[in-house]
Amino acid sequence: MDLERQEHGEMKMMKKKKHHVLVVPYPSQGHINPMLQFSKRLSSKGLSPTLATTSFISSAMNLPSTTGPVRLSSISDGFDLGGFPSAPSIGAYLSSLHHSGSRTLAGLLAEFREAGDPVDCVVYDAFLPWVLDVAKVHGIPGAAFFTQACAVNYIYYLVHHGKMRLPLGDTPVRIPGLPPLELRDMPSFICVSGSYPAYFELVLHQFEGIERADWVLVNTFYELEAEVVDEMSKDCPVLTIGPTIPSVYLDKRVTDDKEYGLNLFELDPSDCIGWLQTKPPRSTVYVSFGSMAALNEAQMAEIAWGVKSTGFNFLWAVRTSEERKLPAKFKEEELGDTGLIVNWSPQMEILSDAAVGCFFTHSGWNSTIEALSVGVPMVGMPQWTDQPTDAKLVEDVWRVGLRVLVGEDGIVTREEIRRCIMQVMGNEEMRTNAAKWKELAVASVSPGGSSDRNIDLLVAGIAGP
Numbered sequence: 271m272d273l274e275r276q277e278h279g280e281m282k283m284m285k286k287k288k289h290h291v292l293v294v295p296y297p298s299q300g301h302i303n304p305m306l307q308f309s310k311r312l313s314s315k316g317l318s319p320t321l322a323t324t325s326f327i328s329s330a331m332n333l334p335s336t337t338g339p340v341r342l343s344s345i346s347d348g349f350d351l352g353g354f355p356s357a358p359s360i361g362a363y364l365s366s367l368h369h370s371g372s373r374t375l376a377g378l379l380a381e382f383r384e385a386g387d388p389v390d391c392v393v394y395d396a397f398l399p400w401v402l403d404v405a406k407v408h409g410i411p412g413a414a415f416f417t418q419a420c421a422v423n424y425i426y427y428l429v430h431h432g433k434m435r436l437p438l439g440d441t442p443v444r445i446p447g448l449p450p451l452e453l454r455d456m457p458s459f460i461c462v463s464g465s466y467p468a469y470f471e472l473v474l475h476q477f478e479g480i481e482r483a484d485w486v487l488v489n490t491f492y493e494l495e496a497e498v499v500d501e502m503s504k505d506c507p508v509l510t511i512g513p514t515i516p517s518v519y520l521d522k523r524v525t526d527d528k529e530y531g532l533n534l535f536e537l538d539p540s541d542c543i544g545w546l547q548t549k550p551p552r553s554t555v556y557v558s559f560g561s562m563a564a565l566n567e568a569q570m571a572e573i574a575w576g577v578k579s580t581g582f583n584f585l586w587a588v589r590t591s592e593e594r595k596l597p598a599k600f601k602e603e604e605l606g607d608t609g610l611i612v613n614w615s616p617q618m619e620i621l622s623d624a625a626v627g628c629f630f631t632h633s634g635w636n637s638t639i640e641a642l643s644v645g646v647p648m649v650g651m652p653q654w655t656d657q658p659t660d661a662k663l664v665e666d667v668w669r670v671g672l673r674v675l676v677g678e679d680g681i682v683t684r685e686e687i688r689r690c691i692m693q694v695m696g697n698e699e700m701r702t703n704a705a706k707w708k709e710l711a712v713a714s715v716s717p718g719g720s721s722d723r724n725i726d727l728l729v730a731g732i733a734g735p
């Protein structure tokens with residue numbers, strides 16, 4: 271009788287045990303943010319997530335063992351002391367990440383198993399297809415997570431499968447589910463042939479072995495990219511699960527999910543939110559080019575004088591490494607009460623503040639979907655990778671902004687910057703469109719919304735029958 275009772279108790283314990291999901295992002299801010307957020311969402315749905323960054327990030331940032339409900343762990347990229355900046359080349363870094371990452375990931379999976387907490391599913395960044403190989407060797411299901419827009423993934427998908435030949439012939443390029451695309455609308459690795467070969471290989475390799483993935487997730491929402499999601503799903507069924515921004519800006523169902531919570535850059539100590547709150551509604555331009563873009567001095571000067579010449583207030587995030595490129599004394603003498611420059615900002619808090627009327631952005635996918643989710647129109651100044659395509663969609667499909675024109679010398683002039691900001695600030699049509707996307711973004715992750723249903727499908731699949 272006692273034995274029976276004990277067995278029954280154990281059965282109940284086993285039933286109660288939350289399924290363990292290991293989430294492995296590419297180690298950069300733009301990939302960690304959405305995958306950490308997705309981990310929090312999975313936790314709110316009853317799973318137990320662990321996010322694995324790299325040993326370098328973990329020690330350099332002195333990461334705690336958890337952030338909110340998400341446990342933090344690490345694998346090695348082979349550069350434990352210096353991370354990416356210490357690698358001799360992009361290719362060398364990616365190859366080391368692959369080899370050291372595979373080895374240490376296998377170790378981590380074994381560790382969890384030995385500790386009686388085996389991993390039930392690996393959600394891996396599609397930039398790291400080798401994670402799926404390791405998971406499969408360990409008999410663990412895998413979900414690929416694409417951090418970029420579905421449109422961009424589909425373009426790479428077509429190139430990878432030889433359905434779109436490079437170099438591109440006649441333009442505009444016609445791809446089902448997308449507007450006609452000029453060369454400059456294509457991801458930079460395609461448009462500027464031969465640029466960043468290691469990264470180009472990386473984005474095409476996302477589809478290597480994808481048919482063995484148990485799920486393919488994309489950080490977008492169905493209503494935003496319905497046609498291209500449908501087209502891609504004919505060949506490669508995808509589940510849209512975004513936006514993955516903190517829940518407080520969307521459905522508010524994930525407890526305490528107010529910020530990303532894993533900054534690779536130190537937040538600026540200045541009270542930029544307090545400063546913003548002294549500004550009237552829609553009076554301020556927020557300027558940021560993300561975590562990687564490095565502009566030259568001439569371009570920085572055009573931005574500085576162009577933004578200032580609009581007469582609007584502006585809040586500009588300039589990373590510490592970029593600050594020396596600002597025009598001399600600009601920060602000290604030209605800002606007055608209308609401008610504020612910070613090194614790293616709480617971007618979501620800023621974008622959702624009523625004072626912000628326009629986001630002058632590099633059109634990184636996270637920045638784009640963040641602005642769409644809180645209804646802020648944009649001026650796009652794409653730099654490379656997927657950004658040109660994002661900016662094209664913002665301007666011509668979602669109609670919530672403009673993309674700057676680049677001069678023949680590669681520089682965007684202050685006059686052009688001024689022209690675009692003046693047109694977007696206070697543009698009622700763009701505001702109305704942005705408000706519509708905001709509403710659809712919130713609905714998609716709310717109960718019964720398109721992303722919510724897809725996440726439930728994934729969770730049910732992981733939990734099993």
Ligand code: UDP
Nearest residue numbers: 300560561562587614615617634635636637
């Ligand atoms: N970000 C931030 N503070 C800043 C600049 C950027 O929190 O001062 C965040 C932003 O909210 C976004 C991410 O960093 O989530 C940047 O990702 P994105 O895809 O836009 O660009 P990337 O940095 O990958 O080029």
